[in-house]
Amino acid sequence: MVLAFKNETFRDDFTFSNSPAAIRRFPFPFVEDKYMYSVNIEPHELGPKGSVYEFPIDIDEHYVSEMRDRALVLDADPGRCQALPHMITAQWDMLELLMTSMARDYPEHFSLTRDGNQWHWINRPLGIDHKFTFGDVATLPYQPMEYIGRQCQGDFSIQDQRDGQLWMDAGIITTQADWSLDFDVGMNFFEWHAPVPLAHQAGVFDRALKFLLNMQHGRPVRRLNWTMTINSRLDTSPENYHKWGIDRTTVTPENVGDKVHLRVELQALWRLPRSNAILFSIRCYMIKMRELATVPKWGRRLPRVLRTLPDEIADYKGLTRYRQTTIDWLSKYDDGAPTSLGGGPD
Template identity: 35%
Template sequence: MNPPSSVEITDNYQKEIELKRSLLQHHTSRCFHAFPHTKQAQWEALELVIEHLTTFYPAHFSIKKEGDIWTFENKILDEKVTFCFGDDSEMEHPLNFIGRHVQEDLILMLQKDSDLFLDAGQLCFPANWSIAFNHGMSFRDLHFPIPGFKEEGLDERILRFLLKLEAGNPWWRKNWSLMAGNRLDTSLETFAEWGKLRGQVTADNAGHLVHVRVEVQKLFRLPGTHSILFTIHTHLLSLEKLIANPAWHRQFYQIIKELPASIAEYKGISLYRDSVLAYLEKYMERKG
């Protein structure tokens, strides 16, 4: 991972932070959940994220420490906050506080009995799942809906890998899906609002209506609590922008064409896959 940062600041920062804060204000129960026993892990996650913000983006963020009294400054938003680090009476949910300053969704997985549990999280931009529903679930239960995940033994192999994750040695991956529309908040609770667009995709409008949704997922072991901070940064790219790169165009066409039916259904692509393929084929022919 280069740089080894849990977060990334992009040109969409202010727009996405504004959206995040609006969702947190108006839909708190949909966007944040945390068990009381996660307080120490939340403070540790806050400390790590602040360290990364101030180290990798010093022009935009700063931290001043006078013992336990910390002053955090977000220069992009012109905000300065002073708090007592570790004082729960002063800051009820440290994870929810620092999450209001980053574009990523922040998930805390606590380790118990050789398993990981989603015990806290700020989730504003989910890809068709719900932290209100999944809060408290084990790693295995969280991933049970993925086709072949249990049957092929992936659940046990990945869990063993994550349990061995060491502090100072973070891991990252990219996950992709397709979506009709360009909405970041595709929570399970709001499916009726955005899911209907799937039925409106045609070969003619797919270029601007359909977007590739890429999640940059990073995992950091927190040494003090031995929990794992899981950050998710979501990026959207329209098909018409994707096909501007001929190599991406060809590669993506093959991926969609060869995608197993079970995976296409899981990713929510089945209803409009043929329209996407028709769009990709049409412009491949034009490019000759």
């Protein structure tokens, strides 16, 4: 598949938008008319052609512009990419997983030739043609995680496994929904999830951790998470809260359709073979309310979900200030008809 990459921005003038095809493939996360936390983990198996699950690593029309935005974030704040020294093997594991997936599934755009440890990587959309020695950091311009992370959509964290725990000991995080790698690096699974409301009491994290510790190589899993973002800003980090927090006060009945975005994270987890670490990818998809409402089922369902969302979750996700305005705007698309189970369009 040859992708036509858009030239758009995720800051300042916010020219981001989705093509009709991108809207149809949006991973709408609500399978029914309400939402509550659950251990919603399923095998990360290949999905229907054209869907975001078609390949393990999804590259789409926003690729080139997203990579440009990532470079801007990293230049301004190198702390968004950090790895503790013992994670170097895991970094190489990650580079191998991403390069082999991208070259296999998007041969028009990427290619990888391997002769033992001598690797030749070509990234046509970004104009990169590079020969390097796998395992030798000196042959790359960055450490392996940063090198491939600057060329792949989605944030990535790598968890070391020890003492029956997972430890977030590396990551490249520039498109986050208000959490900080700099704050979380070195924390364990319970520590970095500590701010999440309700789920701890429900035992969600105990069960999820037990499941993850036994994850096997070759059997990745995935889940969807979601929040909402004002303007198409990828970098909603705590570090830059002063730049975007105030945007939440700018939503009016007139601008909901263009300003309010549903932000969905396709989160996948892979056991890495050489390091026994776990790679966590957080692939962010955004859709404007105006775009979302073009799919009748989603236009009906989203106001119902937002209306019944527990206040603690709305607060945690930062929706409180503009939740009602958004529900009011969306309600004209909800004719009260029943919706089918599952998240996809009818």
